[in-house]
Amino acid sequence: DTGVSQDPRHKITKRGQNVTFRCDPISEHNRLYWYRQTLGQGPEFLTYFQNEAQLEKSRLLSDRFSAERPKGSFSTLEIQRTEQGDSAMYLCASTRPLTLGQGLGGSGNTIYFGEGSWLTVV
Amino acid sequence: AQSVSQHNHHVILSEAASLELGCNYSYGGTVNLFWYVQYPGQHLQLLLKYFSGDPLVKGIKGFEAEFIKSKFSFNLRKPSVQWSDTAEYFCAVNEETSGTYKYIFGTGTRLKVLA
Numbered sequence: 001d002t003g004v005s006q007d008p009r010h011k012i013t014k015r016g017q018n019v020t021f022r023c024d025p026i027s028e029h030n031r032l033y034w035y036r037q038t039l040g041q042g043p044e045f046l047t048y049f050q051n052e053a054q055l056e057k058s059r060l061l062s063d064r065f066s067a068e069r070p071k072g073s074f075s076t077l078e079i080q081r082t083e084q085g086d087s088a089m090y091l092c093a094s095t096r097p098l099t100l101g102q103g104l105g106g107s108g109n110t111i112y113f114g115e116g117s118w119l120t121v122v
Numbered sequence: 123a124q125s126v127s128q129h130n131h132h133v134i135l136s137e138a139a140s141l142e143l144g145c146n147y148s149y150g151g152t153v154n155l156f157w158y159v160q161y162p163g164q165h166l167q168l169l170l171k172y173f174s175g176d177p178l179v180k181g182i183k184g185f186e187a188e189f190i191k192s193k194f195s196f197n198l199r200k201p202s203v204q205w206s207d208t209a210e211y212f213c214a215v216n217e218e219t220s221g222t223y224k225y226i227f228g229t230g231t232r233l234k235v236l237a
Contacts, residue, residue, distance in 0.1 A: 031223060042126075042212050042227035043166070056224060091166070093225075110156070111225055113166040 004114035006092050012120045013082055020078045021117045025094030032075050033111060034067055035091040036060065043091055049075060082121045089116040124149045126215050128228035135203050136236050143198040143231045145187075145213030155196040156214040156225070157187055166212065172196065183207070205237045 005024040013019050025032050031050050035043035046065070047057045051072040061067075064082075069075040079086055093111040125148045135141060147153060157169040170181025177189040187198045196213060213228040 033225070035227075040131075040229070042128075042214075042229045045224045045226065048224060050223070093166075110168050110171060112168075113158075115165040 004092055004094055004112055006090075006114040006117050008117060009115065010118045010120075012122060015084060015121055016081055018078065018080045019082055019119060020076050021090050021092075021119075022074060022076050023092030023094075023114060024074045025092070026096070026112055028096060029094035029112075030072070030097045031095045031109075031111075032069055033093040033095075034075070034077050035093065037089045037091055037116070038087075046077075079119075082119075084121045087119055087121045089118050091116045124215065124217060124226050126213055126226050126228035128211075128213055128231050130231045131229070132232050132234075134234045134236065137205055138202045139235075141198070141200040141203050141207075141233070143211055143213075143233070145196045145198065145228060146194050147196070147213075147215040147226075148194065149215065149217055150194075151217060154216040155187075155189060156216070157181065157185070157196075157198050158212045158214060158227075159209050160212065160230075161209045169198070169211070203233075203235050205235050207233060208235045209233060 007022045011019055033048040034046040036046055037043045045058050046061050047067050049069040052069050064080045067077045093113045095109040095111045127146045129144045155172040158166045159169045160166050169185050170179050172179045172189045180186045185200050187196055189196050210230045210232050212230045214225050216225045
C-alpha cells in the first residue's frame with residue numbers, strides 16, 4: 001500500500017477565500033472518509049463515500065462545504081468563503097471493500113488515515 | 123446519538139509505569155472498537171481493534187485492550203510504558219448493525235512519558 005495521500009499539507013488563506021483539498025485513498029479502497037480535527041479534540045466525522053456515492057454527511061458540514069468523489073477514486077473537499085472557525089486539520093481516511101464473513105453492517109474494517117491538510121484562515 | 127468518552131485528557135507517567143486509558147461508548151448494539159495512536163508529527167495509526175471473539179485483544183508495541191460489554195468499555199493498557207509511547211491516543215467505535223459506516227472518535231488522551 002502506498003498509503004492515503006493528501007494535498008496540500010498546509011494551506012494559509014484569507015477569510016472569504018475558497019480552498020480545496022485533495023485526497024487519494026489507498027488503491028482499491030472503496031470507502032473514503034473526511035474528518036476534521038482541532039487542537040485538543042478527536043477527529044470529527046464530516047462525510048463519507050462508498051465508491052462515487054456520498055452516503056452520509058454530518059451536520060458539521062455546512063452549505064459552504066462540499067465534497068466530491070467523481071470517479072470513485074480520489075476525492076476533493078472544498079470550503080467556500082472560509083471563516084476563521086474553519087481553521088483545523090482536515091483528515092482523509094479510506095477502507096477496503098468487505099470480504100466474505102465480515103459483519104452485517106460492513107463496518108469491521110480498519111480505516112487508514114492520511115497525514116492531513118492543515119488549514120489556517122487569517 | 124452514538125458517542126465515545128475518554129475521561130483522561132492528559133496523563134503523565136514515568137518510564138516503566140503501568141498505563142490504563144479509559145474509553146466508554148454509548149451505543150448498545152453490536153460495535154467494533156479501535157484504538158488509534160498519533161505520535162508527534164505523524165498521522166493516526168491503528169494500535170489494535172476488536173470485532174468479535176476474545177474480549178482481550180493485543181496490539182502493536184505491547185498494548186492490549188479489554189472489551190467489557192456490560193460496562194460499555196474498551197480500556198487500553200500497557201504494563202510498562204516507554205518514553206517512545208509519548209503520543210495522543212484515540213478510542214473509536216463503529217456500529218455494526220445501524221447501516222452506517224462512520225467511525226466515531228473520542229476526544230483523545232495525551233500521554234507524556236518522562237525518561
